[in-house]
Amino acid sequence: MEVISDIIGIVFTYVLVSNVILTQFLGLCPFIGVSKNTESAVGMGFAVTFVITLATLFTWMLYNWLLVPAGLEYLKVISFILVIASLVQFVEMFVKKNSPSLYKALGIYLPLITTNCAVMGIALLVVEVEKLSLFNSVLAGFSAGIGFLVAILLMSAIREQLEIEWVPKGLKGTPIAFISAGLMAMAFMAFDKALLMNLVG
Amino acid sequence: MKVFTKGLFKENPVFAIALGLCPALAVTSMVWNAIGMGFGVIFVLVCSNLMISLLRNFIPDEVHIPAYIVVIASFVTIVELLMKAYLPSLAASLGIFIPLIVVNCVILGRAEAFASKNTPLDSVLDGLGMGIGFTLALIAIALVREVLGSGQITLFEQGASLIRIKLGPLSDNPIRVFAFPAGALIVMGYFKALFETISKRRK
Numbered sequence: 001m002e003v004i005s006d007i008i009g010i011v012f013t014y015v016l017v018s019n020v021i022l023t024q025f026l027g028l029c030p031f032i033g034v035s036k037n038t039e040s041a042v043g044m045g046f047a048v049t050f051v052i053t054l055a056t057l058f059t060w061m062l063y064n065w066l067l068v069p070a071g072l073e074y075l076k077v078i079s080f081i082l083v084i085a086s087l088v089q090f091v092e093m094f095v096k097k098n099s100p101s102l103y104k105a106l107g108i109y110l111p112l113i114t115t116n117c118a119v120m121g122i123a124l125l126v127v128e129v130e131k132l133s134l135f136n137s138v139l140a141g142f143s144a145g146i147g148f149l150v151a152i153l154l155m156s157a158i159r160e161q162l163e164i165e166w167v168p169k170g171l172k173g174t175p176i177a178f179i180s181a182g183l184m185a186m187a188f189m190a191f192d193k194a195l196l197m198n199l200v201g
Numbered sequence: 202m203k204v205f206t207k208g209l210f211k212e213n214p215v216f217a218i219a220l221g222l223c224p225a226l227a228v229t230s231m232v233w234n235a236i237g238m239g240f241g242v243i244f245v246l247v248c249s250n251l252m253i254s255l256l257r258n259f260i261p262d263e264v265h266i267p268a269y270i271v272v273i274a275s276f277v278t279i280v281e282l283l284m285k286a287y288l289p290s291l292a293a294s295l296g297i298f299i300p301l302i303v304v305n306c307v308i309l310g311r312a313e314a315f316a317s318k319n320t321p322l323d324s325v326l327d328g329l330g331m332g333i334g335f336t337l338a339l340i341a342i343a344l345v346r347e348v349l350g351s352g353q354i355t356l357f358e359q360g361a362s363l364i365r366i367k368l369g370p371l372s373d374n375p376i377r378v379f380a381f382p383a384g385a386l387i388v389m390g391y392f393k394a395l396f397e398t399i400s401k402r403r404k
Contacts, residue, residue: 023382025227029306032219074282077300078274085267114266117223117304124297170394174219178390185383 014143027118049145056141208330239336250328350380
């Protein structure tokens with residue numbers, strides 16, 4: 001029973017309570033840059049989910065099995081970013097070979113994931129700060145990716161609607177996107193630790 | 202001179218190009234955090250620009266991005282270790298955002314767009330200008346958020362020494378939402394609108 005409530009807790013925390021974008025501000029650049037239409041937003045969301053999940057898996061193994069035993073924790077920044085960069089490169093090659101249609105849909109967003117701070121941020125957070133177990137880390141990475149997907153999908157829907165609404169001249173474009181994101185973050189404040197406690201006890 | 206000043210307003214990394222947004226919003230609930238983050242970024246930006254500019258003729262084109270990332274990551278590690286040693290409470294409140302300087306697109310962006318093509322002196326000036334522009338933007342956002350969100354301005358905090366200005370009635374009844382993530386996004390939206398209006402006027 002405890003395992004299940006653990007799992008529910010982690011998923012709920014990373015998808016809603018501390019949503020990567022709306023409460024932790026990780027991965028804002030693609031969130032504002034790629035959310036103009038739903039199709040590319042979904043593509044980006046899935047690509048990020050995939051990379052975050054793999055990145056937490058590999059960085060966890062690297063950190064706990066190699067860096068900690070060797071006492072080289074201070075090399076984490078360099079090694080994590082290299083792992084993520086090569087992972088993205090690998091994913092890009094793999095997708096290109098096996099599913100050209102998906103590759104086309106993701107387009108330039110794939111290589112850009114390397115500098116998406118959500119990937120690096122979540123890897124650092126779950127592996128170094130929270131020190132979760134391997135399974136929980138990967139689960140947290142996956143949930144964070146889903147949280148990213150949810151936020152960017154909602155945002156793209158809002159922005160598509162904003163295109164046809166009247167917006168004050170000075171606020172057109174990015175400024176109104178930021179303000180809508182702020183209102184969305186306010187709504188997400190309803191998901192908090194207390195709610196989580198009530199759910200899993 | 203122009204190389205130095207363009208980062209301050211015209212090509213301000215946060216407001217004009219919208220790069221490095223994550224730290225700009227995440228650490229700006231206190232002015233002191235914004236200053237600390239700003240100095241970290243200035244240091245990494247200047248050093249990595251200098252290094253990359255010196256190495257620009259030696260780095261093969263095919264692997265230039267990984268090479269830049271390694272250079273940047275080394276300087277970020279230096280900043281992280283220094284901050285943990287001398288300003289531990291600042292390091293604690295910035296948390297994972299110090300190592301995340303490595304994926305701050307401002308730095309990789311300047312390395313790619315400027316330092317890889319220009320002389321070391323110009324690159325240092327460019328890094329300094331961009332870094333100061335970034336810091337100013339952070340301080341501006343933090344000032345609005347801290348004044349409205351907690352009714353105070355924290356200029357320095359380390360152990361027992363603390364420089365903090367309390368703003369009378371506002372510090373008793375602050376508008377809490379500005380200290381939360383939601384407030385950061387809204388403040389950023391209005392800053393962006395203001396900035397775009399001003400730069401349109403100038404043209």
